[in-house]
Amino acid sequence: MEISASGRLVVRITAADVGKRVSVRQRLDLPDTGGEFTDTVGVLTSWDDHGLVITRRDGEAVRIAESTLVAGKVVPSAPARRRGPSASYAELARVAARGWRPLESERLGEWELRAAAGFTRRANSVLPLGDPGRPLDDALTAVREWYAERGLPAYVQVATGGDGTEELLGAELAARGWVREVSAELWVGALAPVADRAEGAGVVLARAADAGWLARYQRKGVGEVALRVLGSGASVWFASVPGEGEVPAAIGRCVVDGRWAGFAAVEVDPGARRRGLATEVMAALALRALDEGASAGWLQVEADNVGARALYGRLGFAVHHAYHHYRFAGSDAGVAGSAGVAGSAGVAGSAGDGG
Template sequence: MEISAGGRLEIRITAADVGKRVSVRRWHEHAAEGEKFTDTVGVLTSWDHGVLLITRRDGQSVQIAESSLVAGKVVPAAPARRRGPAASYEELARIAARAWQPVERERLGEWELRAAAGFTRRANSALPLGDPGLPLDEALTAVRRWYTDRGLPAYIQLATGAEGTQELLCAELEARGWTREVTAELWTGSLAPLADREAPGVELSRTADEAWLARYQRKGVSEVALKVLGGGSPRSWGSPRSGEAESGGGPSVWFATVPGAQGAPPAAIGRCVVDGRWAGFAAVEVDPEQRRRGLATAVMAALARQALDEGASAAWLQVETDNEGARTLYAGLGFGAHHAYHHYREPEGSRGPVA
């Protein structure tokens, strides 16, 4: 907290600091002794009618009465991260989008509208990485119209918790009745230590074959889903074209499988997309009866070696905030959180005609 030369706590923020990262302390009059003060750190997203709204790293918003403040100051835009390669939010957002490509897309200014017949929110949401070229309400109307025309609910993917993320836009959507349905985090780590781990029995392929799909958690995978899994390119969900992966024609997609017993689905699977210096891991799944045997680590190690061979040096993955097993695994492999991301759904009752 900000302390004056006289030793007193001071409030050194105003409404003019909306959009900045702040640290505040408030006083609770009726709390028990020892619980009178609470500290909150996050982006100041509004200060209206005597109430501050602060969005924390995890995307949760906290309302604080101005009258309860005892101290406050502006702090650096993002805390220093302790693990993982250096990267901006925008770089990671674009890399993650390239790794999970829709089958249809359209630009709205610097926003990207994405659709894939409803297969996953990531491939069926708007990704706003700049100015839509319209006032916000008009842009949201255009987003809703685009998804309505395709028989899909309108989603917008936003992020919090790092420099350049979208706390202010989150607050604007929430004020307009958009609801956050899912929160996950994007984690980063170094690739080489992962590739040094053992990877016995792992088979790699450019194709998501029937065996791999038998273990994949999303059943009844359609042709559209296969295209998304394959990176939006026929080469990785059919026969690869000779030399294409080395030609710089786009991300390189690999699928890993640990075979199961004869006639049974694989014991473990995984997917990796190599894109420049980045390797993105997804769909790491293990037979529930064979967990805690190192199979997930083996799958990721085999994929990491392939990514290193193709010139990657850094790794990323996405994990939901309530998946404690996966979070423990990835932390043990040297990954750490970079930012949180959220999918906001259009307000209930707004699926009627859009002007």
């Protein structure tokens, strides 16, 4: 903790340090604490009139009132490990879900029901990690009703190559009239080898997606809902490579969450392909993630996105598991299905962001 020459604790961080790894001490503003203090170490992800938010290595976001700060300083980033990542399906599924948050969610036992006005299936489907707390048929009825109330088709995201129970759920869904529509894969890889490819191609990093970034983004008609989903996550970065006009030649998105960095929306202007811009975007984002203490990367890509799969393979990523979206196609699907859900159009010659 930072201590001045006179022995007093001092705060040596400001809002300008957002994105850096910090250590802070705060006074507990609770009754009967007797003047106790608590320390927090992590990435300073925001600082506004409501206080500051520090995201710890495990992904937990800690909100701290500025008035309770008694000391704080920027600290060196934790050294990144150069070994390959290893993780269970459940860990990666939760990390991926935190990096692409819906506008609305509700728990059904250990299942999470997610909705975001139809922007991507990932943000508008059930993530079933465990027991729903009731018989399966009752749980699926509750799922269909929940999505029907929001004018959305009912989707359940199911993995293969996970912990084994996911495959069983897929079979149960199929037997009950649920249809598998979109499949994709989650790939993992070490960050350091990707960051080592950075050659300084003028990649610009920002905390928010500007008009130029959105103009290059593959999903058209991006509105407020999409912006909120894109901006969700523990520590989010948007990368751009300036083009000849206002629209960047290449873009990408990364969310840092503990030891993991998730990549998405890596896209290149068709006229600027084969110049290594997608690699430069990935490398710049990986370097930033390493600075924040991450060591492993994950990303999602559909099976038919040939260009993205080739790029990821060259960067050392490999398939961890596949996941699929099952849609209910029974008698009540017509009402719920009136609102289309944006899928994942694979980006030719670039890296998409899954379903």
